[in-house]
Amino acid sequence: MSRDLLKFLAFAVLVLLAPLYFKGGYLMNVLVFVGIHTMLAIGLNLLLGYAGQISLGHAGFFGMGAYLSGILTATYAWNPWLAMPLAALLVGALAFMIGFPILKLKGHYLAMATLGMGIIIYIVFNETIDLTGGPSGLSGIPSLSIGTFTFDSDVKNYYLIWSITLGTILLTLNLANSRVGRALRAVHDSEVAARVVGVNARLLKVQIFALSAVISSVAGSLYAHTMTFVAPASFGFNFSVELLTMVVIGGLGSIYGSFLGAALLTLLPEFLRAAHDYDIIIYGGLLMLMVMFMPGGLVRGIPDLFRMLVKGRGGDGHA
Amino acid sequence: MQFDQLLQYSLSGLSTGAIYALIGIGFSIIYNATGIINFAQGEFVMLGGMFTLLFLETFKLPLWAAIPCAIAASTVAGMLFERLAIRPLRQPTPINLVIITIGGSILIRGLSMLAWGKDTHAIPPFSGDDPISIAGATILPQHLWILAITILIVFVNRFYFYHTISGKAMRACSYNRRAAGLVGIDVRRMVLFSFIISSAMGAVAGIIVAPLTMTAYDVGVMLGLKGFCAAIIGGMSSGMATVVGGLLLGVLESLGAGLISSGYKDAIAFIILLLILFIRPQGLFGKAESERV
Numbered sequence: 031m032s033r034d035l036l037k038f039l040a041f042a043v044l045v046l047l048a049p050l051y052f053k054g055g056y057l058m059n060v061l062v063f064v065g066i067h068t069m070l071a072i073g074l075n076l077l078l079g080y081a082g083q084i085s086l087g088h089a090g091f092f093g094m095g096a097y098l099s100g101i102l103t104a105t106y107a108w109n110p111w112l113a114m115p116l117a118a119l120l121v122g123a124l125a126f127m128i129g130f131p132i133l134k135l136k137g138h139y140l141a142m143a144t145l146g147m148g149i150i151i152y153i154v155f156n157e158t159i160d161l162t163g164g165p166s167g168l169s170g171i172p173s174l175s176i177g178t179f180t181f182d183s184d185v186k187n188y189y190l191i192w193s194i195t196l197g198t199i200l201l202t203l204n205l206a207n208s209r210v211g212r213a214l215r216a217v218h219d220s221e222v223a224a225r226v227v228g229v230n231a232r233l234l235k236v237q238i239f240a241l242s243a244v245i246s247s248v249a250g251s252l253y254a255h256t257m258t259f260v261a262p263a264s265f266g267f268n269f270s271v272e273l274l275t276m277v278v279i280g281g282l283g284s285i286y287g288s289f290l291g292a293a294l295l296t297l298l299p300e301f302l303r304a305a306h307d308y309d310i311i312i313y314g315g316l317l318m319l320m321v322m323f324m325p326g327g328l329v330r331g332i333p334d335l336f337r338m339l340v341k342g343r344g345g346d347g348h349a
Numbered sequence: 350m351q352f353d354q355l356l357q358y359s360l361s362g363l364s365t366g367a368i369y370a371l372i373g374i375g376f377s378i379i380y381n382a383t384g385i386i387n388f389a390q391g392e393f394v395m396l397g398g399m400f401t402l403l404f405l406e407t408f409k410l411p412l413w414a415a416i417p418c419a420i421a422a423s424t425v426a427g428m429l430f431e432r433l434a435i436r437p438l439r440q441p442t443p444i445n446l447v448i449i450t451i452g453g454s455i456l457i458r459g460l461s462m463l464a465w466g467k468d469t470h471a472i473p474p475f476s477g478d479d480p481i482s483i484a485g486a487t488i489l490p491q492h493l494w495i496l497a498i499t500i501l502i503v504f505v506n507r508f509y510f511y512h513t514i515s516g517k518a519m520r521a522c523s524y525n526r527r528a529a530g531l532v533g534i535d536v537r538r539m540v541l542f543s544f545i546i547s548s549a550m551g552a553v554a555g556i557i558v559a560p561l562t563m564t565a566y567d568v569g570v571m572l573g574l575k576g577f578c579a580a581i582i583g584g585m586s587s588g589m590a591t592v593v594g595g596l597l598l599g600v601l602e603s604l605g606a607g608l609i610s611s612g613y614k615d616a617i618a619f620i621i622l623l624l625i626l627f628i629r630p631q632g633l634f635g636k637a638e639s640e641r642v
Binding site: 078132134137138141153156271278310311314315325 | 434454456
């Protein structure tokens, strides 16, 4: 079939074989988070990179998925496999409802409104202590299991999370290359022009906002079951900015770019252990540098840089 | 609910509201001159307080000398920010501007954490802290300082925008940047001016509030967002509408915290923000003249 499918298969094989190379160990745990972050980055990228609508509140949707799954399974002893889709449905419905008024706004105003939304959600996590456990968090969330097989080790979680992440990638690749994807890019370039050729821009934006919230919510549920503990601090404004950084660094509108951004930002702090508190300086600096010098992100910036270097050397040879 | 309690909440709400108003005016000035919402606005508020502390404690200056130095230092930071982050931007689309000002704010916050640590610091009040009693409610001298300085700044601002050449040029830019350029106004200089004025105003706000609320490397986020709420209520005006917006927000927040729940205090501001954006994006007092894009 197409080149896209081949690319995806190659990526999937790499992902599935990676544990053989790392043989368990601490890095496996980090790679589980790369998977969760990849899902989140792809969710946000759908909105920001394809539809051109910014959100600074996606950590809120991530948190809602995590808390809904956590509360239903830990407090009310639901089956996790039932709680996860219900959480996704609720979060998606909420996003759909908020989407209509919020996506009427554009640019800076949209950024501020989504930011406000995220902070309100964060405050609710902190204040509804009876439900969420408040600032000290919610513990005792069960690991996922199928029959008697429980996903309780890093390697098992790795395969679980990455198979769902790969599914998400396949889904979004398909979506991006479909009629919907083309309509989204049209809205991104010019909403007026898209409307003129018959795209229901308003509904489309809201639908993609909801889809992106659903993806974030599923990532949240997976996060809750992997960590077996959630606390509001993981879902604050800083995490929304971190997600934004992943998408921008990887490259707007590129699915593999989102993976690259997520992997880089998840692995970087691990290598910068000593500088743990200072990672926010690095995020801030990276965000600014990328927008200034590599607005297309790593996926486009690196090939450009490479071409420039090759051409530069070629020129020297002739002279 | 007793009257004196209501009065108490309203009075303390007014002084925080004045702070929001100053920050909000800073947002509006930059927005009107450039079309940018400067997400780093709150960081200049934080820098005002932290620089005052630096001049007070490290350079052992008296308070009256430390304050102007701190305002000057924050203003230089604002200029640098415009020169190094905003001006070189090759594709100034709204999303890129949002991202770069967010990046800038994180960077400034991170560097401040590096320089001053994570502790909360206090600045001494300007003239003692003997409470003054008004009709059963008590306020601190610092509350009066805040209100007086805010009124002063609003008047100076008004004078600048309506009675000086550069103020008028700035207003021209806010109506139509291209036309302003055509009649010989150096638009890029006006952009720089707008950053200078609003970082100075942000710093003043940060300095006058610090004796009441303490200051730390991360106070800028919330203050900046609340200031933005004030500006939105005021319809991004750099005059009285934003002042009223700030005061309204301050009082509502204070009453909400006192009468409903202090935990949801911050949520109140953001719910107001969302409601205004959804229902009246042109601000409470504005006419729906153009789409805010």
